[in-house]
């Protein structure tokens with residue numbers, strides 16, 4: 198968090214509309230009234246260990262029962278369900294094979310060209326076992342890190358489940374990241390095996406992936422022994438004998454029997470990198486039992502899952518949303534999950550609605566940025582499709598403006614489906630604040646209330662709750678099973694990033710989420726966005742420092758400061774203020790070159806929308822860049838507030854965007 202970010206956040210939202218759950222949905226729901234919600238909250242409050250322990254025994258299968266529920270004796274390092282052994286892949290597959298669910302569809306996959314594959318639980322189990330045996334054949338065992346750099350194909354989910362099955366933690370790297378970003382993540386994790394594909398389809402074009410892996414490895418990733426390649430696009434790709442293997446050649450011939458390895462509750466399940474306000478992305482570590490329980494419970498509660506639901510989450514498996522709500526949450530519950538390779542595109546603006554109509558999707562979970570794009574192209578597109586199968590709509594990734602929320606409810610949900618606005622983070626493992634569709638009255642733009650067992654609050658820097666209506670920091674007061682356990686290889690950074698911003702006088706630990714929020718008179722949370730140097734572009738989280746480092750790594754750049762500015766479609770756009778080396782001209786060609794450079798260093802999503810060349814940046818006398826000023830300038834606002842610490846006021850005139 199920067200020193201000059203404002204300590205309170207004033208919200209301009211004055212939303213009065215409210216929508217009750219549909220009575221038929223409430224009547225059949227798992228949690229069907231606010232009284233039922235309040236009772237769960239009270240139970241969790243009175244006896245947290247009893248509440249979580251009972252849930253873990255009821256919802257998960259265990260090889261060995263656990264002895265303790267929560268060990269918080271060494272905060273902020275939590276240990277959940279110690280003494281127990283379980284396996285996420287077992288809970289997602291094997292335990293569904295005994296009854297009628299064995300032949301139920303577990304996964305429906307649709308490729309962008311329209312090819313469809315379906316797997317029953319029995320079939321998915323067999324595929325996962327084959328893949329797990331293939332990993333073993335490559336010498337991968339318990340504790341070895343496996344990276345996935347994949348398009349949205351079934352093999353991505355199969356590989357994740359295969360890793361979990363043999364206790365090899367996975368590290369999924371979003372396929373949109375560059376070779377450089379991939380290499381950093383491979384080296385940080387000391388990855389032994391990379392699973393990738395020749396490419397995938399995006400906007401009616403084959404987009405290659407394997408060359409980025411080749412490039413990352415050619416620049417030095419000594420820990421990587423093998424690359425397992427799924428054939429998806431059929432394009433020619435380089436192959437290094439001895440190192441690279443085709444998935445179909447290695448996996449298809451394996452035995453479909455591979456027992457799930459009993460894993461200790463706190464054994465590492467996966468690492469997933471996310472951007473923070475300083476330095477390189479952090480490897481967020483999640484562990485076996487707590488993550489499984491939280492993905493399972495939240496999925497069940499928030500989507501009020503029923504046996505015949507078809508659940509579709511449009512995220513990529515490269516993000517936590519894909520981990521928890523395409524793969525693990527749905528499968529742990531024995532639900533049918535849909536995975537779609539494509540995206541709406543000029544040739545097919547109704548691509549999503551076509552998928553809903555064709556597969557009779559009942560639960561649809563997407564991002565506000567997508568909803569805003571749909572709004573822009575008008576309701577004529579969705580109105581052409583039959584979406585009467587839908588019963589619940591969800592959003593995730595950034596605050597949703599009330600207009601987009603209303604449009605989503607009316608146009609996509611036929612004014613019939615509850616909208617659940619789910620607030621959470623990579624670090625929280627699963628949703629933390631969200632309506633329950635059968636219980637919680639919703640208000641457009643509010644994520645409403647914490648889920649049962651979650652003690653969330655809006656606080657000041659001493660951890661005191663701020664008064665109703667006032668802005669403050671979103672924090673969590675008690676540990677929860679799905680919380681991240683540490684930053685891979687850097688426990689100190691874990692402590693510093695999340696547990697030291699808010700310092701209560703009594704020495705207790707509060708989890709600092711990095712978001713600002715306020716609560717209204719009903720206790721509803723209104724999340725206002727990041728209060729640190731993290732920006733949210735189309736629901737993708739980017740650290741301004743990372744983009745600055747990428748810019749400064751270009752030979753012509755002396756210094757760079759990056760801030761977000763409001764953007765109608767993307768939520769936030771990226772504005773970079775750049776000073777150049779003496780004698781270098783900041784022209785359009787250099788601007789294009791720098792944008793390309795950032796794309797290569799991080800990935801296309803990190804390319805600045807605007808690059809402003811300047812002779813100097815606004816700094817305090819101690820040399821600290823005053824980002825508050827840059828944020829105002831980037832948004833086209835007058836610079837207000839205190840500028841007395843600014844060293845040289847004349848720089849402001851140069852910087853207007």
Ligand code: WT7
Nearest residue numbers: 518593594595596618619620621622623724738
């Ligand atoms: C950040 C976490 C968790 C899945 C996707 C992003 C923002 C997320 C909401 C929401 C307002 C939201 C926050 C948060 N965010 N959901 N419903 N309302 N803001 O995961 O990349 O870890 O980013 O996304 O700023 O801190 P992530």
